[in-house]
Amino acid sequence: MTEGTRAQGPGAPRAGTALLTVLLIAMGVGPLLNYGLSATSDLLIRELGVSAGQFGLLVTVLFVSAAVSSMVIGRLADVLSIRAQLIFNYGGTVLALLVSAIGPAYWTLVVACVIVGPAQVIANPTTNRVIYSAVPAARRSGWIGVKQSGVQASQLVAGLLFPAAALWAGWSGAAAAAAVGVLALLWWSLRHIPPEDPTDWRAVRRVLADRFRRRGVSTASLPLQVWLFAAVAFFSGMGTQATNVYLPLFAVRDHGYSLLVGGLAAGLSGVVGVASRIYWGRALGAGRRPGTLLLLISTGALVGMACMAASAVWTQPALFWAGVVLHGLTVLGTNVVVNAGTMQAVDATRIGAASGTTTMGMYAGFAVGPVGMGAVVELTGGFVLGWILVGAAYAVLFGLALVMVRTGRRPAG
Structure with a gap:
């Protein structure tokens, strides 16, 4: 069966605006917790009586939970129905x-971060699988760009709404209101996915049994490109989340902005990120070629980190806002390139496993970045060295892009 036939088969979802909106929302609901924590970081740090490093550990716990579960979640995405995957994503x-709204206390936030990791990680394999089965090959990259922009739309919403809601009703009120909103989105999304076959639970049990026995689809069978994309996802993820988590705190502490303006900075980065992901798609x-685009992305990301570091040294607001915009324009688009390139590298039977592999790389980077930045801020009392180290991660990303460009030019065989 050809790709075009598969995309238009009788059991495939309809590739329309409603389905694309569902995919965009599915990508956006999972990160609401971490973006909400980031946007209200200064308030929470003072309320909980924790250090910046301890606060960064919260997001690290979240992404470790996501990374550990990503491989089995990727395999489950190949056998669970789309309806079941959406319920897992939104419900988690x-x-x-709701758990984070208890208190708030540091331990409840830790438990919430553990819970949301697997729920967040399933979004990528789920949405990739839908696009692979429902969308003709020529349109897939554009769809990936739009659906990945859901993550930055989430960053925008959290950056604008969480600080205002937290100042009015506290973190508990903001988190509870967000939970109600996600339930409403789940209701709408389930009404706009087409009929499908129910989940084959025997296949689910086989996947889980094989995983526990260290069997199943071997990752060794995945092509080199998938592993390169996993490395790209790791290093870009380190810098992305180190910046996303600490950007509002940096705005408040080093530039003297209010909590609302700090959240606005994260929101602006998200707005630019939405447009950039659509553009890269x-x-x-x-x-x-993916390698060529990654060269452009990593170069711009390096300039952005230079602006961040310089703004901290010379307290220049213009450089700070330039860094915010460059962050959104460049590295926030990396995931579009990774997902589209991964989809081109494997066939339909391995799309979940390949997506799980690259997602594991991304979330491992997400886990390392915030805790590393938090440790640097604790040790140095500022952000300059942290931004320099993020720039070093982007330099590695530039090197990986060069490798991809060179391997892409080699003749077959």
């Missing part, structure tokens, strides 16, 4: 938000 997010759809 609701549970995590369209560039891929127009035939640009």
Whole structure:
């Protein structure tokens, strides 16, 4: 069966606006907790009486939970129905938000972060699988760009709403309100996915049994490109989350902005990130090679970190806002390139396993970045060295892009 036939088969979802909106929302609900924590970081640090390093550990716990579960979640995404995956994604997010609303206390936030990790990680394999089965090959990159922008739309919503809600009703009120909103989105999303076959629970049990016995689809069978994309996801993820988590705190502490303006900075980065992800997706759809786009992304990301570090040294607000915009324009688009490239590298039977592998790399980077930045801030009392180290991660990303460009030019065989 050809890709075009598969995309248009009688059991495939309809590739329309409603389905694309469902995919965008599915990508956005999972990160609401971590973006909400980041946007209200200064308030929570003072309320909980914790250090910046301890606060960064919260997000690290979240992403460790996601990374550990990503491989088995990727395999489950190949056998669970889309309806079941959406309930897992949205439902896990609701549970995590409600647990975080208890107190708030540091331990409840830790438990919430553990819960939301697997719920967040399933979004990528789920949405990739839908696009692979429902969308003609020529349109997939564009769809990936739009659905990945859901993550930055979540960053925008959290950056604008969580600080205001937390100042009015405290963190507990903000988290509870977000949980109600996610439940409403789940109701809408389930009404806009087409009929499908129910989940084959025997296949689910086989996947879980094989995973516990260290069997199943071997990752050794995945092509080199998938492992390169996993490395790209790791180093870009380190810098992305170190910046996302500490950007509002940096705005408040080093530049003297209010909590609302700190959240606005994160929101602005998210707005730019939405547009950039759509742009990078369209560039891929127009035939640009992933390695070439990653060279552009990593170069811009390096300039952005230079602006961040310089703004801290010379207290220049213009450089700070330039760094915010460059962060959104460049590295926030990396995941579009990774997902589209991964989809091109494997066939339909391995899309979940391949997505799980690259997702594991991404979440491992997400876990390392915030705790590393938090430790640096604790040790040095500032952010300059942290931004320099993020720039070093982007330099490695530049090197990986060069490798991808060179391997892409080699003749077959």
